[in-house]
Amino acid sequence: MLFSEQYFNRREGQTGSIEVICGSMFSGKTEELIRRMKRAQFAKLPVEIFKPSIDIRYAEKEVVSHDSNSIPSTPVNHSSAILLLSSDTKVVGIDEAQFFDEELPNVCARLADRGVRVIVAGLDMDFQGRPFGPIPALLAIAEHITKVHAVCLRCGAPANFSHRITANENIVLLGEKESYEPLCRYCYLMTNNI
Numbered sequence: 001m002l003f004s005e006q007y008f009n010r011r012e013g014q015t016g017s018i019e020v021i022c023g024s025m026f027s028g029k030t031e032e033l034i035r036r037m038k039r040a041q042f043a044k045l046p047v048e049i050f051k052p053s054i055d056i057r058y059a060e061k062e063v064v065s066h067d068s069n070s071i072p073s074t075p076v077n078h079s080s081a082i083l084l085l086s087s088d089t090k091v092v093g094i095d096e097a098q099f100f101d102e103e104l105p106n107v108c109a110r111l112a113d114r115g116v117r118v119i120v121a122g123l124d125m126d127f128q129g130r131p132f133g134p135i136p137a138l139l140a141i142a143e144h145i146t147k148v149h150a151v152c153l154r155c156g157a158p159a160n161f162s163h164r165i166t167a168n169e170n171i172v173l174l175g176e177k178e179s180y181e182p183l184c185r186y187c188y189l190m191t192n193n194i
Contacts, residue, residue, distance in 0.1 A: 016112035020097075020138050022124035023148040025162040025180045032148060033093055033121040034071050040091040040117070048086045049073040049093035052100055079104040079134075082111070089116060097122030098133040105137040127164035127180070129188065150182030154191070161188040 021032045033049075040047050053075035073093075074085060079100045086092050092111055097104060097120045108118045124139070124147070126132045139145060149158040159182035166179045183191060 016115045017117055017144065018108050018112050018138065018142040019117070019119045019144040019146070020135070020142040021119070021121040021146045021148060022135060022139070024123065024125070024150050024160050024182045026182045027148040027150040027159070029121040029123075029148055030095055031069060032146065033095055033119055034069050036119050037071055037091065037093045045090040046088055047091040047093065048089045049095065050076050050082050050085070051095045053077050054099060079107045082107050086111065086116070091117045091119065094118070094120045095122070097138065098124075098126075098135050100134055102134050102137070104134040105141055108138060109141055123162060125161065127162050129161055152184040152187050153181045154183060154187040157184040157186070159184050159187075161185065163188055163191055 019036075021029045023029055037047055037049055049071055051073045071093075073095065076082060076085070080103060082092065082094070094100070094104070094108070099122075104120075108120060111118050120138055120142075122135050122138075123132050124135045147160075149160055151157075152159040161183045162180050163183045164179060165181055188194075
């Protein structure tokens with residue numbers, strides 16, 4: 001990738017970066033994203049938070065954690081809209097990144113190249129334990145990665161698998177505690193007879 005002067009602003013003291021917060025369901029990914037975004041707001045930096053428009057579980061225009069902390073957000077249908085809606089922003093937050101299209105890593109890289117701090121939160125694995133959506137590509141290009149863990153509901157160990165407890169086989173299934181439970185590797189393997 002070649003960096004053009006219009007995107008690479010190091011001479012002006014601006015360097016962008018990509019931070020990824022990943023883990024299983026109920027591990028605190030969104031909580032950590034909200035915390036970082038509120039710190040940026042406290043520092044009086046211009047911020048913008050985006051989420052996929054399909055995520056309306058708690059609120060249509062807010063990112064909401066399982067602990068009911070929230071921050072206003074802009075729902076978008078395609079990651080390219082993030083570039084258009086974040087022109088004067090210094091910090092961009094993106095929640096539920098696994099539901100975005102495969103262009104999201106390129107969008108994040110372009111934002112970082114022009115000096116924006118990009119903070120992305122999402123599931124790194126789907127319910128079958130496979131890499132999920134654009135997250136693997138984001139992990140490859142991120143400067144900073146935070147892997148958070150839930151607590152296994154079977155044994156209490158750190159959990160990094162999102163076990164689906166409903167019969168639905170679709171990869172994308174928006175749900176909460178009625179649909180998923182966090183499990184450690186051992187309990188996930190035992191539960192799925194692997």
